[in-house]
Amino acid sequence: MGSDMNDPFSNMTRMWMEMTANAMQAWQPTLGGTASPELVRKARSDFLQVWSDWCEELMRSSAFLEAQKQCMTGNLAVRKQFRSTLRKMQKELQIAGREDIDALVVAVRRSERRVLDQLQETSERFQALESKLDCLGERMERFMEVFGGEEDHSNGDGGKKKKRHELRD
Amino acid sequence: MFSGGNAWLETQKTLMGEWMANTRRMASLPRVVVQAQHVKKGVTPSEIVYEEDHLKLLHYPGNGQLKHETPLVFVFALVNRPYILDILPDKSVVAHFVKAGFDTYLIDWGTATDADRHLTLDDYINGYLRNVVREVRRRSGAEKVSLLGYCMGGTMSTMFTALNPEYVKNLILMAAGIDFATREGLINLWSDAKNFDVDTFVDELGNCPADFLQSSFLMLSPVRNLLGKPLSLMERMDDVKFVEEFLTMESWINDNVAIPGEVFRDFVKHLYQQNLLAKNRMQVGRRVVDLRRITCPVLNLLATQDTLVPPAQSAPFTDLIGSEDKKTIELATGHIGLAMGSAAQRELWPQAVAWLAERS
Numbered sequence: 008m009g010s011d012m013n014d015p016f017s018n019m020t021r022m023w024m025e026m027t028a029n030a031m032q033a034w035q036p037t038l039g040g041t042a043s044p045e046l047v048r049k050a051r052s053d054f055l056q057v058w059s060d061w062c063e064e065l066m067r068s069s070a071f072l073e074a075q076k077q078c079m080t081g082n083l084a085v086r087k088q089f090r091s092t093l094r095k096m097q098k099e100l101q102i103a104g105r106e107d108i109d110a111l112v113v114a115v116r117r118s119e120r121r122v123l124d125q126l127q128e129t130s131e132r133f134q135a136l137e138s139k140l141d142c143l144g145e146r147m148e149r150f151m152e153v154f155g156g157e158e159d160h161s162n163g164d165g166g167k168k169k170k171r172h173e174l175r176d
Numbered sequence: 177m178f179s180g181g182n183a184w185l186e187t188q189k190t191l192m193g194e195w196m197a198n199t200r201r202m203a204s205l206p207r208v209v210v211q212a213q214h215v216k217k218g219v220t221p222s223e224i225v226y227e228e229d230h231l232k233l234l235h236y237p238g239n240g241q242l243k244h245e246t247p248l249v250f251v252f253a254l255v256n257r258p259y260i261l262d263i264l265p266d267k268s269v270v271a272h273f274v275k276a277g278f279d280t281y282l283i284d285w286g287t288a289t290d291a292d293r294h295l296t297l298d299d300y301i302n303g304y305l306r307n308v309v310r311e312v313r314r315r316s317g318a319e320k321v322s323l324l325g326y327c328m329g330g331t332m333s334t335m336f337t338a339l340n341p342e343y344v345k346n347l348i349l350m351a352a353g354i355d356f357a358t359r360e361g362l363i364n365l366w367s368d369a370k371n372f373d374v375d376t377f378v379d380e381l382g383n384c385p386a387d388f389l390q391s392s393f394l395m396l397s398p399v400r401n402l403l404g405k406p407l408s409l410m411e412r413m414d415d416v417k418f419v420e421e422f423l424t425m426e427s428w429i430n431d432n433v434a435i436p437g438e439v440f441r442d443f444v445k446h447l448y449q450q451n452l453l454a455k456n457r458m459q460v461g462r463r464v465v466d467l468r469r470i471t472c473p474v475l476n477l478l479a480t481q482d483t484l485v486p487p488a489q490s491a492p493f494t495d496l497i498g499s500e501d502k503k504t505i506e507l508a509t510g511h512i513g514l515a516m517g518s519a520a521q522r523e524l525w526p527q528a529v530a531w532l533a534e535r536s
Binding site for chain 2: 153
């Protein structure tokens with residue numbers, strides 16, 4: 008009467024009642040008489056399906072998710088506590104532990120990242136330099152064309168002959 | 177009275193029949209135990225052509241006659257062993273492609289140890305996978321390769337293709353998670369930020385343990401896994417072929433491996449919780465993965481009954497990429513059925529082979 012449907016307990020009870028009712032329906036054909044093995048297998052399969060659907064609904068419920076989270080948080084907290092105690096012992100005994108190795112790996116990773124950053128920067132500078140050199144090369148060519156043309160013009164046919172000779176070479 | 181007697185006789189007959197069948201099944205038990213000790217792991221002849229840390233690159237020479245220029249690389253997930261793709265002679269995805277004359281390779285990521293817990297997706301995608309692709313290109317002389325990624329391997333192949341479109345000619349995805357916005361699957365729901373604190377988990381445990389993964393997968397269908405499967409084995413214990421397939425399958429399912437902690441953190445936080453890949457904001461190393469950069473032909477294979485990677489998670493992929501040549505094939509099966517199911521072997525893989533052959 009007036010049960011709160013948001014209450015996890017009420018929800019679980021409702022889900023369980025529904026599952027039981029469906030499961031009973033699955034077994035109904037086999038009750039009160041002689042059932043063939045096929046009928047029993049079919050009833051079993053239906054029963055498992057009902058149970059499976061119930062599990063699915065249960066595992067999606069907020070109550071289950073909350074319980075799962077609490078369970079995991081609790082386990083991890085216990086583990087953390089245990090490791091913290093172990094760590095203190097390791098420190099006292101001057102033994103390298105996981106945290107030391109982690110710190111070392113993180114330090115190596117940081118150095119690696121710095122080296123990669125430097126390499127990328129150098130590579131970008133090289134690219135910029137290359138494009139500048141290309142531009143310069145083009146300008147030089149254009150300049151040489153203009154300059155060469157003027158020279159040819161001033162030298163007359165001799166200049167042209169000289170350039171063609173150069174091209175042939 | 178007479179009909180009652182008949183019914184009684186009928187019941188006795190049925191009971192006797194069932195008792196005989198059970199005796200026959202129980203008599204098969206020693207054979208099942210022997211079979212369980214000789215489960216095969218990979219059937220197509222292969223050779224290791226490249227190794228890096230725990231990674232091994234397997235090459236399938238086939239009969240030596242290649243009919244297609246572009247080599248094919250299978251990219252498997254980090255959570256299980258890759259031999260599911262080549263598990264039995266008549267259920268091998270790899271064999272379909274080898275027989276069709278593809279220069280076929282498969283990446284076995286190996287088993288991550290505690291020392292690998294700092295490896296990130298950047299290490300896997302811009303490191304190992306890039307090196308594998310470089311090696312395959314060097315060996316084959318081809319400019320580009322085709323990638324076939326399964327599950328998490330599909331997600332990684334997608335990221336690689338988006339970051340290096342110049343190296344990938346074709347991309348095939350099998351049940352690959354791309355758009356993680358859906359809460360249809362239980363894994364999606366459980367890994368939601370309000371239900372799972374991945375930072376504390378990884379900080380505390382380092383790698384994501386294989387047992388944790390295995391129990392999570394088991395919990396996706398507890399009744400089927402804990403009751404349905406043993407019952408079906410008991411009922412068909414005298415069927416040699418069924419038992420062989422059952423044991424091979426179960427051996428693979430129970431052969432989980434740990435995921436490097438930082439990869440697990442990347443995957444859960446950036447994909448399951450923040451869905452950055454579908455939003456084109458996923459960062460791998462120094463670069464952001466933009467799915468619109470994928471312009472190569474794409475084949476997306478989905479399993480409509482997949483509980484691990486629901487279709488809603490992989491179907492949107494073709495809408496997010498820049499490719500014009502894209503195709504989706506759906507099959508009414510589960511996550512594993514897509515690789516080794518009879519329907520997949522009969523209908524799906526011949527289609528996938530033909531699709532790739534046209535483009536290689």
